[in-house]
Amino acid sequence: MSGNGDTRTPRPTRRSVVAAGGAVAGAALAGGSALTWATPASAADRRIRLADNGHARYQIYCGPDEDATTRHAADELAHYLNAITSATFRVVVSDDPPDDAEVLVVGQKNSLLRRFGNLDPTGLGEDGFALRTRGQAVLIAGANSRGTLYGVYWMLDRLLGVRWFSAEFTVVPHARTLEVSAAQLNGDQLPRFTYRQMYAGDAADPAYRHHNLLNGNRGWDDAEIPTPLDTWSTYWPATPFGGTWRTMVPDQTLWSGGQILAMDERTRQMAADNLAATIRKRIADGLDPSSGFDQQDADWQPDPASKKFVDQHGGSLSAAVVDLANDVVTRVRKQIPQARISTQAYWFSFAPPTGIKLDDAVVLTVAPIQANFAHSLFADDNAEIGRQIQTWCGLANNIVVWDYLIDFASYIQPFPDYWAMADGIQTMAAHPQVQGYFGEHAYNAVGSEFVHLRTWVLGRLLWDPHQDTDRLIREFLRGYHGPAATYVYRYMRLLRQSVEDTSTRLTVSASPASPYLNFDTMVAADDLMAQAESAVRESADFRKHVQAVRLGVDYVILLRTSEFQRTARERGADWDPDTQNRLDRFGEEMHAAGLTRYSEGGGTPEDLLRQLRIATAPATPPATVAGLPPEDWADYQEPALRLYAPVTTILDDPAASNGYTVRMPGNRSDWGVQLPLDSLPTTGTWKVYATVRADTGTAAPDAAAMVAGVYPPFGNERTIKVSEVADGKYHELQLPGVYEYDAANPKYVWIAPPNSSDIAYVYVDRVFVVRA
Numbered sequence: 001m002s003g004n005g006d007t008r009t010p011r012p013t014r015r016s017v018v019a020a021g022g023a024v025a026g027a028a029l030a031g032g033s034a035l036t037w038a039t040p041a042s043a044a045d046r047r048i049r050l051a052d053n054g055h056a057r058y059q060i061y062c063g064p065d066e067d068a069t070t071r072h073a074a075d076e077l078a079h080y081l082n083a084i085t086s087a088t089f090r091v092v093v094s095d096d097p098p099d100d101a102e103v104l105v106v107g108q109k110n111s112l113l114r115r116f117g118n119l120d121p122t123g124l125g126e127d128g129f130a131l132r133t134r135g136q137a138v139l140i141a142g143a144n145s146r147g148t149l150y151g152v153y154w155m156l157d158r159l160l161g162v163r164w165f166s167a168e169f170t171v172v173p174h175a176r177t178l179e180v181s182a183a184q185l186n187g188d189q190l191p192r193f194t195y196r197q198m199y200a201g202d203a204a205d206p207a208y209r210h211h212n213l214l215n216g217n218r219g220w221d222d223a224e225i226p227t228p229l230d231t232w233s234t235y236w237p238a239t240p241f242g243g244t245w246r247t248m249v250p251d252q253t254l255w256s257g258g259q260i261l262a263m264d265e266r267t268r269q270m271a272a273d274n275l276a277a278t279i280r281k282r283i284a285d286g287l288d289p290s291s292g293f294d295q296q297d298a299d300w301q302p303d304p305a306s307k308k309f310v311d312q313h314g315g316s317l318s319a320a321v322v323d324l325a326n327d328v329v330t331r332v333r334k335q336i337p338q339a340r341i342s343t344q345a346y347w348f349s350f351a352p353p354t355g356i357k358l359d360d361a362v363v364l365t366v367a368p369i370q371a372n373f374a375h376s377l378f379a380d381d382n383a384e385i386g387r388q389i390q391t392w393c394g395l396a397n398n399i400v401v402w403d404y405l406i407d408f409a410s411y412i413q414p415f416p417d418y419w420a421m422a423d424g425i426q427t428m429a430a431h432p433q434v435q436g437y438f439g440e441h442a443y444n445a446v447g448s449e450f451v452h453l454r455t456w457v458l459g460r461l462l463w464d465p466h467q468d469t470d471r472l473i474r475e476f477l478r479g480y481h482g483p484a485a486t487y488v489y490r491y492m493r494l495l496r497q498s499v500e501d502t503s504t505r506l507t508v509s510a511s512p513a514s515p516y517l518n519f520d521t522m523v524a525a526d527d528l529m530a531q532a533e534s535a536v537r538e539s540a541d542f543r544k545h546v547q548a549v550r551l552g553v554d555y556v557i558l559l560r561t562s563e564f565q566r567t568a569r570e571r572g573a574d575w576d577p578d579t580q581n582r583l584d585r586f587g588e589e590m591h592a593a594g595l596t597r598y599s600e601g602g603g604t605p606e607d608l609l610r611q612l613r614i615a616t617a618p619a620t621p622p623a624t625v626a627g628l629p630p631e632d633w634a635d636y637q638e639p640a641l642r643l644y645a646p647v648t649t650i651l652d653d654p655a656a657s658n659g660y661t662v663r664m665p666g667n668r669s670d671w672g673v674q675l676p677l678d679s680l681p682t683t684g685t686w687k688v689y690a691t692v693r694a695d696t697g698t699a700a701p702d703a704a705a706m707v708a709g710v711y712p713p714f715g716n717e718r719t720i721k722v723s724e725v726a727d728g729k730y731h732e733l734q735l736p737g738v739y740e741y742d743a744a745n746p747k748y749v750w751i752a753p754p755n756s757s758d759i760a761y762v763y764v765d766r767v768f769v770v771r772a
Contacts (some may be wrong), residue, residue: 047179048136048180048182050178050180051084051087054087056088058102058138059102060089060103060104060106062074063097064093065109065110066106067145068227069146069149070109072149072228073140073151073152076152077104077155080156083172084175084178085175085176087176097110102136105141106148107140107145108121112139115135116139117132119139124147125191125194126215127147127150127191128143128190129141129147129154129188130151131184132185133182140152146215150210150213151189154213164456165456165479166455166480167202167205167208169541192465193436193462196213196215196216197214197217197437197438198439198455199438200448200451201443201596202441202447202448203441208455213462214455214459214462216232216438234288235398235400236342237290237342237363238287239292243275244295245260245293245296248271248275249271250270250274251266256301257300257303258298259295261303261305262303262305262309262320262324263320263323267324268331272331272332275328276335276336283336288340289338290339290342293343294342295321295344295349300317310353313355314355317348318350318351318353322343323356325359326356326359326362328341340361340362341362343362344365345365352388352391358396360397360398362396365399365401365402366389366399366400367402368404369404373421374420374496374499374504375420375423377389377403379423393434396433399431399436401434402438403421403439403440404508405439405441406440406508408599409601410598411448412447412551412555412598416495418454418473418496425437426461426466428465429466439458442600445597445598446595447593447596453473456476457476460472480545481545481546482542483539483542484532487529487535491528494524494528495516498516498517502515503515503743505678512640513679514678515682515741517560519568522557522560523564526553532549533547543592547589550585550589551586551589551593557577558583558616559640560615561577562619563634570630611638612639614638614639615639617659617660618658620657621633621657622691624770632770632771633768635766641767642674642675642676644670644674647664647665647670647672647753648664649664653763653765655730657691658766661764664752665753666695666755666758667753667757667759669752671748672753673752674750675748676746676747680740684772685738685739685772688767688769689732689733689770690764690767691732691733691767691768692725692731692763692764693725693728693763693765694759695761696722696758696759697759698758701722701726702721704719704720704754705720705722705724705725706720706751707719708750708751709735709736709750710736710737711747716736722759730763732768
């Protein structure tokens with residue numbers, strides 16, 4: 001719009017603004033960065049007055065050659081200054097800048113830039129920005145337009161108190177007269193981590209991510225993103241979900257042991273050719289010259305040539321992974337000099353090799369999925385994981401850490417990593433080779449546990465890790481939960497302490513029967529959530545946010561109602577599960593959270609509610625436990641079992657102990673029903689039983705009706721013959737072995753059909769354990 005003197009009005013974006021009273025002028029609010037400013041002496045005592053009693057004193061200016069992102073930044077500045085002060089701030093895009101001194105200059109493609117002296121963008125990186133004042137004029141400029149956008153958001157947030165707590169909930173303070181110290185408007189800001197992403201369905205909104213200075217877009221590449229917001233980091237090579245070894249080496253004669261023939265010349269040349277073709281197409285489409293080249297998400301039994309190379313480099317399978325990546329990227333860069341690829345240190349390749357380093361054109365994704373997420377990735381029982389990450393820092397100069405922030409088996413289950421997640425980031429920050437962070441949350445769902453708290457807190461720490469995590473958590477809770485903040489904070493501390501007191505390993509598949517979610521903890525949590533909801537009964541927004549947290553508490557209590565009732569009886573405690581009211585409330589809580597699915601594998605809110613109705617249905621005790629005290633046996637009904645579709649179906653069955661059963665077709669061999677034994681009581685040794693029946697038809701009496709066992713090891717199993725279940729009734733059958741709680745080395749009960757067309761269906765009523 002060159003030469004038109006265009007005065008722009010703010011474009012609408014997705015905003016839900018909650019006003020908060022109180023002045024904001026003078027200093028950064030709680031949670032802001034501790035910074036050393038390059039402050040001109042003359043600016044030390046000056047104040048920049050942006051608005052005076054509801055009247056704007058400043059115009060906002062950007063040059064006509066700025067792109068849509070920078071112009072959007074100017075519009076956003078005008079919008080939020082208006083929301084704070086009620087004043088109208090004009091946005092001017094013109095060849096002729098305003099003549100007055102009171103101007104906010106956004107971007108650097110303008111004739112006013114010379115007012116601010118020499119601005120060297122080379123030290124600002126992709127996302128850094130400079131703040132400058134000269135007289136009353138103010139400059140916000142990044143090395144590129146995304147940096148400028150982040151400069152505007154940083155000023156609005158850190159200096160003026162705007163808080164984007166979720167995509168639908170923003171807190172904006174009120175101050176009709178608005179001043180900022182000139183000292184705070186002079187300095188450079190750079191993020192500690194080059195790549196910053198929270199992979200959560202609730203963080204898919206691009207405006208919300210940019211508001212919180214999160215520049216990663218992995219997994220949402222096909223989303224409809226407004227042009228001004230379609231600006232993302234390219235540090236991490238593209239398509240780690242699609243650029244796998246076998247995608248780039250489609251010749252199946254080169255596949256082996258779950259992966260590929262890593263040392264084979266044909267493998268390497270085919271991979272290089274296909275990667276080069278992929279990268280050329282990306283360049284033609286205007287994208288960066290990179291591609292993923294990552295192992296399959298499976299184990300690897302290496303071929304002899306790969307095994308020989310591995311043995312020469314410390315015995316870790318990662319040696320072959322590194323050598324393959326180095327060779328392939330060298331071949332690709334002979335064709336495309338600027339090309340980059342990624343590879344992984346994950347599961348079988350997590351342990352670093354010896355005597356070999358990674359080429360700088362390869363970005364290494366380090367993914368410690370095996371960690372105990374109750375602790376920092378570098379401390380306590382994760383100390384060895386931390387040492388391995390540090391070793392990788394000596395072997396690779398470009399590392400992205402892929403972290404895990406949720407229980408994939410149940411997105412709403414309490415997952416108290418709240419302080420540990422931050423501890424890991426703060427330790428990573430001491431290693432300059434770690435340039436990226438990818439926090440995997442409930443990526444395919446909305447409404448998961450504390451997703452907004454994690455996104456907001458980690459977003460701030462990824463920019464500046466030297467902040468007080470507890471202070472950030474408390475700030476978020478005050479802003480997002482209002483008068484309920486104290487109760488929600490005490491709830492978080494309660495869960496954290498319970499994990500420590502029970503020595504529970506917090507894994508990505510922790511069971512709702514885990515020891516940290518015990519009777520005492522959940523009764524106390526229930527009381528805190530009742531107080532929290534009572535405290536916000538006058539606010540629809542705050543009540544909805546509390547209900548989203550209470551969802552996880554009610555989920556655990558409903559799943560474990562029968563067990564908790566037994567515990568209460570044993571202690572002579574007067575505890576009422578209030579089942580029907582809790583079920584009714586649960587539906588409202590799912591709506592408040594916006595829940596779309598409850599686990600990585602699927603399951604609608606309606607499915608979840610049915611599971612909980614099943615869990616709370618009374619069940620007759622097994623005949624095997626007749627006369628035993630409640631502490632000497634434990635029952636696991638359908639909701640406690642892991643059921644694998646399409647093998648399993650839950651049906652009504654009047655003959656089953658609680659009126660429900662799991663059915664599997666007989667012509668399959670899948671381990672369709674499983675029970676992790678990290679849900680065992682934490683003391684004693686236990687015998688395992690399954691209550692089962694089958695439709696055996698005319699099958700021979702000595703034929704297999706089903707197979708059941710405990711893994712590991714393979715072979716620790718029992719074949720249940722047709723003769724044992726031919727009467728069509730349920731039978732309580734013991735599985736081999738005795739077991740004890742061991743969360744560090746979990747075992748799994750499994751039950752599988754016989755893979756026989758002679759057996760129509762296999763039914764599993766329950767799994768139960770009896771003290772040995």
